[in-house]
Amino acid sequence: MRGKEMLEAVGYIDGDLIKRGEMRNLRAQWKRWTAIAASICLLVGGALIYHGSMPQYATEILSVSDTDIGIRMWFNDANTSTWYFIPGLIVLVITISGVFLTSMVMAKEWERGTLEALFVTPVKVLEILLSKMIPYFCVAMVGFSLCVAASQLLFDVPMHGSFIIILLCTMLYLFVALGVGLMISSITKNQFLASQMALVLSMMPTMMLSGFLFDLRSVPLVVKMVGYALPPTYYMQLLKTLFLAGNNWLSIFKNCTILVLYAIFFISMAFRVTQKRVE
Amino acid sequence: MDGFEAFLRKLKFMIIKELRTTIKDPRTRTILFLPVIMQTLLFGYGATFNLDEVQYACLDQSRSAYSTELIAKLEGSGVFQRAQTLNSTNEISQAIDSDAAMLVINIPPDFADKLAAGENAEVQVITDGRNSSTSGIAAGYVNSIVAEYNAMRNGGSILEMETISWYNPNLITRWMFLPALMPMMALSQVLMLAGLSVAREREQGTFDQLLVTPISPSIILIGKAIPPILIGLGQATFALLIICFWFNIKVMGSLFTLYLLLFVFLLSCVGIGLSISAVSANMQQVMVYCFMTMMPMSLLSGATTPVRNMPELLQYFTLVNPLRFATEAVRRIVLEGSSIGTIAYAFVPMLIIAAITLPTAGWFFRNKL
Numbered sequence: 001m002r003g004k005e006m007l008e009a010v011g012y013i014d015g016d017l018i019k020r021g022e023m024r025n026l027r028a029q030w031k032r033w034t035a036i037a038a039s040i041c042l043l044v045g046g047a048l049i050y051h052g053s054m055p056q057y058a059t060e061i062l063s064v065s066d067t068d069i070g071i072r073m074w075f076n077d078a079n080t081s082t083w084y085f086i087p088g089l090i091v092l093v094i095t096i097s098g099v100f101l102t103s104m105v106m107a108k109e110w111e112r113g114t115l116e117a118l119f120v121t122p123v124k125v126l127e128i129l130l131s132k133m134i135p136y137f138c139v140a141m142v143g144f145s146l147c148v149a150a151s152q153l154l155f156d157v158p159m160h161g162s163f164i165i166i167l168l169c170t171m172l173y174l175f176v177a178l179g180v181g182l183m184i185s186s187i188t189k190n191q192f193l194a195s196q197m198a199l200v201l202s203m204m205p206t207m208m209l210s211g212f213l214f215d216l217r218s219v220p221l222v223v224k225m226v227g228y229a230l231p232p233t234y235y236m237q238l239l240k241t242l243f244l245a246g247n248n249w250l251s252i253f254k255n256c257t258i259l260v261l262y263a264i265f266f267i268s269m270a271f272r273v274t275q276k277r278v279e
Numbered sequence: 280m281d282g283f284e285a286f287l288r289k290l291k292f293m294i295i296k297e298l299r300t301t302i303k304d305p306r307t308r309t310i311l312f313l314p315v316i317m318q319t320l321l322f323g324y325g326a327t328f329n330l331d332e333v334q335y336a337c338l339d340q341s342r343s344a345y346s347t348e349l350i351a352k353l354e355g356s357g358v359f360q361r362a363q364t365l366n367s368t369n370e371i372s373q374a375i376d377s378d379a380a381m382l383v384i385n386i387p388p389d390f391a392d393k394l395a396a397g398e399n400a401e402v403q404v405i406t407d408g409r410n411s412s413t414s415g416i417a418a419g420y421v422n423s424i425v426a427e428y429n430a431m432r433n434g435g436s437i438l439e440m441e442t443i444s445w446y447n448p449n450l451i452t453r454w455m456f457l458p459a460l461m462p463m464m465a466l467s468q469v470l471m472l473a474g475l476s477v478a479r480e481r482e483q484g485t486f487d488q489l490l491v492t493p494i495s496p497s498i499i500l501i502g503k504a505i506p507p508i509l510i511g512l513g514q515a516t517f518a519l520l521i522i523c524f525w526f527n528i529k530v531m532g533s534l535f536t537l538y539l540l541l542f543v544f545l546l547s548c549v550g551i552g553l554s555i556s557a558v559s560a561n562m563q564q565v566m567v568y569c570f571m572t573m574m575p576m577s578l579l580s581g582a583t584t585p586v587r588n589m590p591e592l593l594q595y596f597t598l599v600n601p602l603r604f605a606t607e608a609v610r611r612i613v614l615e616g617s618s619i620g621t622i623a624y625a626f627v628p629m630l631i632i633a634a635i636t637l638p639t640a641g642w643f644f645r646n647k648l
Contacts, residue, residue: 067349067394067425068401071418073408074375084411092574100570104563111482191562192475193306199467200314203570208322213583215413217381218332223325240409248376 075244083158086151087239088212093147094170095206095232097140098177099184103198105132106185106274119276129270133178140174151243161242165252169242172259173235177202179266180231186273206232231262289494293502297476301506315464315514319457319521326456326583333417336363336380338371343391349402352428353384358420375407382406382417394432446531446614454528458613459582461518462605465541466548467573469511473552474565476503477644482561500641504549511545512538522613531616540612540622544605547629550636551601557643576602601629 109115118128148166151157159166181198188194208214209223210232216224227233234255241251302308335353339346353359362380365371374380385403393400404421406414447454480486489499519537522528530537551572559565579586579593580602586594597603604625611617 067429068399069404069418069422069425070401071404071406071421073406073411073414073418075408081411084409096570096574100566101563104566108561108563188306190304190306192479193304193310195471195475195562195566196307196310196314196468198566199471200310200318203467203573204314204318204322204464207577208318209325211410213412214326214328215330215410217334218327218330218413219325223321226321227325244409245376250377 082155083244084240086147086155086157087243088210088236090144090147090151090170090239091173091210091232091236092203092206092212093143094140094174094235095177095202097143098136098174099181099198099202100195101136101139102132102178102181103184103194104191105136106182107189107191107194110189111191125271125274125276129182129267129274132182133175136178136181137171137174140177141171144170144174157243159243160246162247165247166239166242169235169238169252169256169259172256172263173231173238175263176231176235176259176266179263179270182270183266183273186270205230209233211236231259234258234262286498289498290502293494293498294505297502297506298509301472301476301510311468311510312514312517315468315517316521318464319460319518320525322460323453323457323522323526326452326460328412328416328452329450330358330413330416330420333359333382333420334362334380335359335382335384335417336365336371336374337361338365338368338383338385340388341386341390345391345394346386349386349425349428350384352424353421356420356424371405375405378407380407381410381414382421384421453526454614455610456582457518457522457526457528458609459580459606461515461522462541462544462602462609463577463580463582464518465511465515465545466576466602466605468514469507469545469548470552470555470569470573471566472507472510473503473549474556474559474569475562476507477553477556478559478562478565481556496641496645499644500553500637503553504546504637507549507552508542508545511548512541515541528613530613532612532618536617536619536622537609537612539619540605540608540625543626543629543633544601547601547632547636550633550640553640554636554643557640576600579603580606582606598628599632601632604628 106115109118148163152159180202184197184201185194188197205226206212209216209227210230211227216227216233219227238252238255238259241248302311337350339350354361359382363370363374365374365383368385371383371385374383383405385405387401387403390400390402402425404418406418408414444450477486480489490496494502519530523530552569555568555572556565559568575596578584579589579597579600581597582602586597586603589597608617608622608625611622
């Protein structure tokens, strides 16, 4: 409601309305609070994404009396939703390019029979896996550079943390993603199945459960557990802190340790399922 | 009539063959239906913009009756849980940085004096902007509670705004999100199914064998289009059952309208998938192209972020996005109970896309091998 309309409405107030207004105090407090909270949520939700901004109108009308609120949103003062989305989008891009690309490589070779041909050569499993990982690593890093360039040049997202640390964390997470992709690929040995599994295990969970759109703090316990079991969640926290807040060493250390453990787990799993044996 | 009958018979066999190839592997059966159930459940619970619990830290430098009252109102709402009680402004940064609190309330020392003198007193609210949507909502809650506090101190307000949201009175995010999830999940599966089936046949060499049979290319096209649509409709049915019976969201509109809309939507998706596979050389390429198509389609569909908030240019892009129309239409059918007439506008772009992509794919099948 604009100020002008409110003044017009005020002109329609007479003694009767004031008496009725006083009687309204008798109604349960919680109904009013719910209505006001719901209207605030409606305003905030509507103005939320893409040019989201604080509901200035609501603040002006409701604080006609004594206590004002000065709201400071740390790390993202203007509540610019792009600042909040772009680190999440980078996580999404890295996850999907890491998992999707590699998930089909081993399966394709199994189906073609060229992997069996490789087995008769003296090449080791380590060399096979490395040869699959390195090209896609480079491809994903190119994708990452494009994303970061876009975030700086197009969207003006601040980068308060050091770029070297962002780069190193991305490489670490890329190992995790590549490990997952290779693991899926070697287990399924079938391109069609591998692609479906990659889709289900990487794109949807990263979009929904990793803190990209929906905060993990307000979901039920089961969903929260699943969300915290996913590697993208930690990478998301890392990127958001590094981009918006700066070098917070405690957070970096904690998240990187978890990602290192995940990387070791997935890559060793990929090793275990890739064996020089004809099934 | 004999020609038409033969056409239908050949088509029937083609469809049966396609369905058998896809469904015969038990792992494929699992991967086609189990994730649908898991995703609907997980995302139904996970997708919430409603905040039930806000961890906050409180720095009360005033320590007066007024400030204690305000804090009591905050905590009495049941939403704010005190994570830390701070003693000085130096401690604010560690509370937010360490993620212990999402919100810090800083009441200055002169709060009570100003209120007693009849002036406006300011309370500082610091939120964690790394997740701007929930911070905004939490700040909004604080706003409303302070407004309550003001109203209580000033003896009631004259003018009140009572807002009623039609079709979703309690503004439960899940009601808005789950009907949008149905077409999104169906899209991802159908796009990949349609694209990969042709690419797989091309790689295995069986596509050439198909072309030397007396089946006409149009039968091949329709035969490759229908099975993914059927599987997509099956998955959507699964999701719908969970939505209705587990989450108790009543479908206000008619099921016939819903299925008709889903059928046309999946037709356009299959068209896109087949065109993708027509221009790809192998399955990996199809996957990458599918992903390139799926991501913008999902993000610009209005499922999680409103289309009207997007920049003008992107809003024009969404006009060619069938998922955008499907999301809107499914939401209207489920929540509002729209009839076919109301959502008829949504059919037009989807039919146009299907009408363009399906013949293109057919032409490619015939000419580009």
